Amino acid sequence: MGQTANGYENLTEGHTEGRTASAASNPHKVSIIPLIFLIFYEVSGGPFGIEDSVSAAGPLLAILGFLIFPIIWSIPEALITAELGTMFPENGGYVVWVSEALGPFWGFQQGWMKWLSGVIDNALYPVLFLDYLKSAVPILGGGIPRVLAVLALTVVLTYMNYRGLAIVGWAAVCLGVFSLLPFVVMGLISIPKIKPSRWLEMNLKTVDWNLYLNTLFWNLNYWDSVSTLAGEVENPTKTLPKALFYAVLLVVVGYLYPLLAGTGSVSVDRVQWTDGYFSDIAKLIGGVWLMGWVQAASALSNMGMFVAEMSSDSYQLLGMAERGMLPEFFSKRSRYGTPLIGILFSASGVILLSWLSFQEIVAAENFLYCFGMILEFIAFIVLRVKNPNVRRPFRVPFGTVGCVLMLIPPTVLIVVVLCFSTVKVAVISFAAVLVGFVMQPCLKHVEKKRWVRFTVSEDLPDLGEEECEEGLVA
Numbered sequence: 001m002g003q004t005a006n007g008y009e010n011l012t013e014g015h016t017e018g019r020t021a022s023a024a025s026n027p028h029k030v031s032i033i034p035l036i037f038l039i040f041y042e043v044s045g046g047p048f049g050i051e052d053s054v055s056a057a058g059p060l061l062a063i064l065g066f067l068i069f070p071i072i073w074s075i076p077e078a079l080i081t082a083e084l085g086t087m088f089p090e091n092g093g094y095v096v097w098v099s100e101a102l103g104p105f106w107g108f109q110q111g112w113m114k115w116l117s118g119v120i121d122n123a124l125y126p127v128l129f130l131d132y133l134k135s136a137v138p139i140l141g142g143g144i145p146r147v148l149a150v151l152a153l154t155v156v157l158t159y160m161n162y163r164g165l166a167i168v169g170w171a172a173v174c175l176g177v178f179s180l181l182p183f184v185v186m187g188l189i190s191i192p193k194i195k196p197s198r199w200l201e202m203n204l205k206t207v208d209w210n211l212y213l214n215t216l217f218w219n220l221n222y223w224d225s226v227s228t229l230a231g232e233v234e235n236p237t238k239t240l241p242k243a244l245f246y247a248v249l250l251v252v253v254g255y256l257y258p259l260l261a262g263t264g265s266v267s268v269d270r271v272q273w274t275d276g277y278f279s280d281i282a283k284l285i286g287g288v289w290l291m292g293w294v295q296a297a298s299a300l301s302n303m304g305m306f307v308a309e310m311s312s313d314s315y316q317l318l319g320m321a322e323r324g325m326l327p328e329f330f331s332k333r334s335r336y337g338t339p340l341i342g343i344l345f346s347a348s349g350v351i352l353l354s355w356l357s358f359q360e361i362v363a364a365e366n367f368l369y370c371f372g373m374i375l376e377f378i379a380f381i382v383l384r385v386k387n388p389n390v391r392r393p394f395r396v397p398f399g400t401v402g403c404v405l406m407l408i409p410p411t412v413l414i415v416v417v418l419c420f421s422t423v424k425v426a427v428i429s430f431a432a433v434l435v436g437f438v439m440q441p442c443l444k445h446v447e448k449k450r451w452v453r454f455t456v457s458e459d460l461p462d463l464g465e466e467e468c469e470e471g472l473v474a
Contacts, residue, residue, distance in 0.1 A: 031239070034169025043219075043225075043247065046254055047258045048276075050259060052273070054263060056207065063199060073217075074221075074252070078244045080224070080376065082394045083395055085230050085240050090231045091232065095228075108320075110372055111325065113436060115346075116368055118222075123351075126153045129299050172307065178300060179304065182290060186290060193266075209420060213413075367429040368433075373410070381404060
């Protein structure tokens with residue numbers, strides 16, 4: 001098939017016929033409904049965690065942020081994922097994009113930074129889950145019982161990933177419906193109490209821009225994570241763009257609806273708008289029963305985000321191994337078709353990083369994620385210029401110049417987020433990046449000495465030069 005370890009030697013040989021890198025090894029493909037909710041949980045999981053946007057900037061800027069930010073960030077990222085994810089329908093995802101455009105060294109760096117940011121992100125969810133339970137079970141507030149609970153929860157959710165992506169996908173559907181329903185009810189009950197003037201409250205002199213931007217960024221990124229599952233998706237060239245479209249709608253509405261209900265129906269005290277405050281809003285609007293439902297939904301939402309993120313992280317490692325970037329044992333699948341070694345590595349990273357605070361986790365993962373997105377943007381444009389005639393089942397409806405213009409606002413946003421990072425976060429993140437710079441040549445040396453086996457999968461898909469443009473929901 002004319003492949004090399006870093007990509008396709010000749011992108012214009014042959015044609016794709018819906019075959020993916022894992023077609024022979026995993027017959028249990030993910031359909032569109034579970035895929036939508038996997039994306040939902042990789043990006044959002046519900047409005048839990050958006051309260052800090054009100055605390056940082058007030059109701060008006062919070063509402064505007066969740067209206068404007070998706071346009072300048074989420075939609076461009078989703079469009080790039082739809083084009084490149086269908087162009088390369090395999091589990092390497094963004095690693096493959098960057099490797100093909102910029103070479104294997106930068107492809108590996110992309111994989112390292114994205115995997116590390118994903119594991120850092122995932123370390124947050126068992127901790128948040130226990131935070132919601134500690135009011136009912138005070139012993140989980142700290143000490144050995146809390147450590148044991150984090151370990152037990154990580155093991156249980158890791159086992160769910162081990163049993164198969166289809167199980168994880170349908171679990172995400174059930175958890176997603178349960179997590180969103182209380183906010184639908186809360187919004188309906190709040191209608192008679194809403195005062196639109198409350199939505200207009202703003203004081204620019206008291207805005208905490210660092211917290212505001214990090215909150216928006218954290219709650220509206222990771223659209224590209226689904227690309228590392230492309231090899232497990234049923235008919236990815238059609239399913240992936242549609243799932244991204246519906247997931248964007250679900251995420252944006254899932255944020256704005258409760259935000260409008262909460263800020264419009266209750267007098268806003270910005271000091272109180274911190275993580276978990278939606279449960280207090282629910283109590284004020286509907287009573288104790290609604291508060292309990294929101295708390296339960298929040299706890300279970302963290303479980304959904306954990307399993308979705310771990311799926312993306314572990315299949316990314318499998319995809320890198322299929323490309324010859326990691327040792328062959330990372331590509332081995334369990335009897336359920338899941339990447340066993342990738343799951344174990346990701347779970348170990350979660351446990352090791354679970355001691356970090358919430359603010360440190362968000363800031364550190366945002367910093368690393370920004371570096372990865374810069375590489376993705378560059379790769380997207382380079383592939384447009386380098387391989388203009390390669391078959392793209394979905395194509396962003398702009399020419400190369402239009403795509404460059406589309407990426408200017410999110411690039412500026414990345415620079416702003418990086419500038420607002422603390423020195424501590426910047427130093428730790430740069431150190432992590434340097435580890436990747438050392439790790440890649442070390443792995444190449446190991447491969448050269450044949451201390452560990454590296455191989456390139458023979459099942460990777462071919463790409464043809466035939467053009468095929470489809471709409472996002474065609």
